[in-house]
Amino acid sequence: MSQTQTIDPSDVGNRSAVQSVVNKQETVKMPKGQISTVALEKSYFKGQHKIPVLRGVEVAVNEGEFVSIVGQSGSGKSTLLHLIGLLDTPDVGEILMNGDRIDDLPEKSRDQLRNHVFGFIFQFYHLLPELSLLENVMSPLMIRHSLWSFWKQRRAMREQACEIIAKVGLGHRMKHKPSELSGGEMQRAAIARALITKPTVLLADEPTGNLDSDTGGEIMDLLASLNEHDRLTIVMVTHDDSIARQAHRIVRLKEGRIEAVDRAA
Amino acid sequence: MYKLLLCLRYLRTRYIALASIISVTLGVATMIVVNSVMAGFSTEMRERIHGLLADVVIETNSLDGVPDAEEHLALVRQAAGDYIESMTTTVEVYGMLSFQYHGQWITRPVTLIGIDPGEKAKVGPLKDFLQSYRPTIVDGRMTEPAQRSMDVPPGWTLTESAQEYRQWWIERQQMMIHGLGEEDDSLPTPLVPGESVTPPFKGEDPGPPIFDEFPNSNASTDEPGAAQQDDSAVAAPTPADSEPSTPLIADESGPTFAPPQFEPPPFEAEGAPELPDSAGWVGLLDGRLYVGMGLISFPYEDDKGKVQTLMMVKPGDDVKLSTVTSGRPPDTTHFNATVVDVFKSGMSEYDSNLVFCNLEYLQKVRGMVDPSTGVRSITSIQIKLKDETDAKVVVERLQAVFPPGRYSVKTWEQKQGPLLAAVDIESAILNVLLFLIIAVAGFGILAIFYMIVVEKTRDIGILKALGAGSGGIMSIFLSYGLALGIVGSGVGVGIGILFVHYINEIEGFITWITGHKVFDERIYYFPEIPTSINASMVIWVAVGAMTIAVLASILPARRAARLRPVEALRFE
Ligand SMILES: Nc1ncnc2c1ncn2[C@@H]1O[C@H](COP(=O)(O)OP(=O)(O)O)[C@@H](O)[C@H]1O
Ligand SMILES: [Mg+2]
Numbered sequence: 001m002s003q004t005q006t007i008d009p010s011d012v013g014n015r016s017a018v019q020s021v022v023n024k025q026e027t028v029k030m031p032k033g034q035i036s037t038v039a040l041e042k043s044y045f046k047g048q049h050k051i052p053v054l055r056g057v058e059v060a061v062n063e064g065e066f067v068s069i070v071g072q073s074g075s076g077k078s079t080l081l082h083l084i085g086l087l088d089t090p091d092v093g094e095i096l097m098n099g100d101r102i103d104d105l106p107e108k109s110r111d112q113l114r115n116h117v118f119g120f121i122f123q124f125y126h127l128l129p130e131l132s133l134l135e136n137v138m139s140p141l142m143i144r145h146s147l148w149s150f151w152k153q154r155r156a157m158r159e160q161a162c163e164i165i166a167k168v169g170l171g172h173r174m175k176h177k178p179s180e181l182s183g184g185e186m187q188r189a190a191i192a193r194a195l196i197t198k199p200t201v202l203l204a205d206e207p208t209g210n211l212d213s214d215t216g217g218e219i220m221d222l223l224a225s226l227n228e229h230d231r232l233t234i235v236m237v238t239h240d241d242s243i244a245r246q247a248h249r250i251v252r253l254k255e256g257r258i259e260a261v262d263r264a265a
Numbered sequence: 266m267y268k269l270l271l272c273l274r275y276l277r278t279r280y281i282a283l284a285s286i287i288s289v290t291l292g293v294a295t296m297i298v299v300n301s302v303m304a305g306f307s308t309e310m311r312e313r314i315h316g317l318l319a320d321v322v323i324e325t326n327s328l329d330g331v332p333d334a335e336e337h338l339a340l341v342r343q344a345a346g347d348y349i350e351s352m353t354t355t356v357e358v359y360g361m362l363s364f365q366y367h368g369q370w371i372t373r374p375v376t377l378i379g380i381d382p383g384e385k386a387k388v389g390p391l392k393d394f395l396q397s398y399r400p401t402i403v404d405g406r407m408t409e410p411a412q413r414s415m416d417v418p419p420g421w422t423l424t425e426s427a428q429e430y431r432q433w434w435i436e437r438q439q440m441m442i443h444g445l446g447e448e449d450d451s452l453p454t455p456l457v458p459g460e461s462v463t464p465p466f467k468g469e470d471p472g473p474p475i476f477d478e479f480p481n482s483n484a485s486t487d488e489p490g491a492a493q494q495d496d497s498a499v500a501a502p503t504p505a506d507s508e509p510s511t512p513l514i515a516d517e518s519g520p521t522f523a524p525p526q527f528e529p530p531p532f533e534a535e536g537a538p539e540l541p542d543s544a545g546w547v548g549l550l551d552g553r554l555y556v557g558m559g560l561i562s563f564p565y566e567d568d569k570g571k572v573q574t575l576m577m578v579k580p581g582d583d584v585k586l587s588t589v590t591s592g593r594p595p596d597t598t599h600f601n602a603t604v605v606d607v608f609k610s611g612m613s614e615y616d617s618n619l620v621f622c623n624l625e626y627l628q629k630v631r632g633m634v635d636p637s638t639g640v641r642s643i644t645s646i647q648i649k650l651k652d653e654t655d656a657k658v659v660v661e662r663l664q665a666v667f668p669p670g671r672y673s674v675k676t677w678e679q680k681q682g683p684l685l686a687a688v689d690i691e692s693a694i695l696n697v698l699l700f701l702i703i704a705v706a707g708f709g710i711l712a713i714f715y716m717i718v719v720e721k722t723r724d725i726g727i728l729k730a731l732g733a734g735s736g737g738i739m740s741i742f743l744s745y746g747l748a749l750g751i752v753g754s755g756v757g758v759g760i761g762i763l764f765v766h767y768i769n770e771i772e773g774f775i776t777w778i779t780g781h782k783v784f785d786e787r788i789y790y791f792p793e794i795p796t797s798i799n800a801s802m803v804i805w806v807a808v809g810a811m812t813i814a815v816l817a818s819i820l821p822a823r824r825a826a827r828l829r830p831v832e833a834l835r836f837e
């Protein structure tokens with residue numbers, strides 16, 4: 001079991017609990033959701049050829065801020081988001097959270113940060129096809145807890161999941177498999193899954209990229225309200241300017257470098 | 266937690282993986298069946314061998330034997346008396362058994378063993394093998410009770426029905442002789458069947474031998490049905506029963522063709538009405554035999570396709586035996602003897618080779634009795650131990666007393682060593698082969714798991730993005746492998762045990778379908794396929810199969826664990 005910490009059931013996913021967890025790692029003291037990158041570089045190899053994707057990216061996202069990253073396809077937006085979310089490691093540079101470096105943490109701590117601090121939303125929803133909507137939403141909690149502690153707290157967690165599912169408007173689809181849901185519903189389910197851990201930073205990679213504009217608008221409204229009411233830090237990748245404008249700030253990426261940072265609307 | 270859930274879900278949704286463990290299932294089932302049947306065979310066989318041999322056997326290297334049984338017994342007692350429950354001396358020699366059937370002489374090589382049945386019964390379960398102690402069983406139901414009760418010690422007397430039968434054929438013979446050869450009175454009257462029949466026919470085809478008519482009416486049992494009808498005539502205890510080997514010693518007239526001792530005609534006392542004068546010849550010859558079933562019978566299929574056994578010689582008949590004397594140079598000698606009983610141990614090697622003879626008569630015939638002192642020679646001593654696990658110790662002690670140049674001292678297992686070892690090796694090789702089959706199934710699992718990991722690449726990326734560690738991902742696939750192993754070997758164990766349990770029904774069914782006997786008792790000597798399920802064997806096989814399933818999933822699981830989340834998520 002990689003997640004062995006014990007969390008008092010009463011404040012599961014609660015911010016103070018997250019703090020205590022992360023404090024245990026003695027690396028990040030105050031995960032307030034302030035993220036910054038320092039001179040990030042990342043390149044991939046295609047055979048012998050080195051393909052630089054990011055060439056020194058510096059962004060800072062404040063706590064409670066809604067930032068969108070735009071750029072052409074292949075400009076390195078997803079790569080940047082993955083680096084921030086610790087899904088990958090940069091070749092050069094640092095990722096800081098509230099001033100502390102998090103990209104060089106040991107693997108286990110990175111796993112825990114992903115589980116506790118970051119919430120991910122992907123363009124293709126990425127729900128697990130074998131699990132029902134409810135199970136999908138609860139999966140981060142299942143990953144967090146051992147069998148025994150999950151079993152003890154299953155009621156509380158179930159309630160919490162139902163609450164969040166209701167909040168994204170899918171209360172009537174609990175038992176459905178992802179294949180039985182529409183694109184918009186799947187994306188809402190993915191958002192619910194990202195929210196259940198009460199993350200401090202939400203990382204969304206083209207969350208509306210696969211949806212029609214009406215459904216996409218609903219998803220954007222949902223994100224905006226999460227940012228507004230729950231003071232969730234959101235970093236959203238998109239290539240659609242009109243969507244990007246709903247954020248506080250727009251970071252423009254071009255060929256692995258930051259072209260401009262605009263203040264939106 | 267997610268590991269368990271996903272593992273169970275994969276189990277329920279990936280039927281292809283279930284297909285991959287069918288080979289594991291079949292392998293496990295086959296291993297259990299093969300092992301159970303082999304174990305059944307070998308325990309049955311060991312039991313039979315052990316039953317015929319004693320725990321420890323001392324044999325002389327020479328067929329002539331060594332003089333003085335008593336002295337030897339005393340030596341044995343001195344060396345290992347504490348371990349010994351009982352002993353018996355025997356004479357073992359090669360010989361030929363001849364008898365006439367359908368007008369032709371049938372001769373078979375045999376091992377002739379002189380025993381004292383009472384003593385022999387104390388070192389091994391002799392009675393269990395003698396047919397007169399066994400009820401007749403047809404299709405699993407007892408059709409006739411045993412002719413002798415187990416309480417009666419084995420001896421050299423005929424059962425009532427055999428006595429009856431003997432009387433019948435001798436009368437027939439007398440009638441033939443009187444009817445056909447009135448003029449030829451010089452013929453010796455009481456004769457061994459074959460010998461007596463031929464001369465009156467004067468070289469013509471004798472047709473069905475007279476003594477054969479009778480047995481054919483009731484081919485498969487050795488008790489003539491007719492005997493039942495005139496039960497009243499035999500109701501009185503046959504006096505013959507009370508005449509053991511006493512006349513033998515008195516009779517020193519020579520080893521070959523001893524004219525049968527005249528014994529009080531059994532039915533005279535009763536005043537049985539139509540007995541011919543020669544009723545007295547119903548008395549037995551001095552040589553008495555227990556003949557192996559396989560020597561004097563052959564199996565055949567009756568019109569219903571059932572295997573029946575046809576007895577060519579039955580208790581009460583006389584046969585001829587040839588063997589060698591113990592002199593220098595050895596001389597051939599032959600004598601006639603009455604078959605008193607038929608024995609069947611179930612080991613065809615024994616049943617078609619052994620003839621037990623009364624020890625004292627055999628010693629006399631072979632010249633093993635010192636004419637001046639009356640000291641008798643023996644060729645082997647069979648010893649039953651109080652605790653058969655002491656056999657090794659006893660053998661060691663006895664080897665010190667009986668030098669290996671003249672004697673060989675062996676446990677029954679050592680005596681049958683090559684046969685038992687062959688069975689062990691055979692089962693070991695089969696096990697290795699079958700386990701290799703399961704191992705091959707392991708590669709099937711490996712390939713299919715690899716496919717599943719590739720198919721699940723994206724899901725693995727998601728799980729990692731949600732915070733699952735490499736160890737967790739790995740354990741999903743390992744426990745998936747284990748779960749498949751458990752299901753596979755569990756089903757395999759179930760099928761295997763069911764198969765073993767119903768193996769005879771299955772055999773019957775296959776025989777019915779193909780019309781071809783799969784398990785032919787004519788070959789195997791077992792009426793049913795013997796099986797014995799060994800719990801530890803089953804557990805080992807099941808654990809082995811599970812281990813292989815887990816081992817096969819290690820490689821794919823490691824691959825899954827090493828996937829980096831971005832790489833897993835990229836391709837969309
Ligand atoms: N694992 C990889 N191996 C090789 N090249 C990669 C890999 N991941 C991304 N790239 C390359 O990096 C570039 C940026 O990709 P990405 O960040 O996904 O762009 P986008 O801005 O469209 O999200 C692309 O040209 C892509 O081909
Ligand atoms: Mg992208």
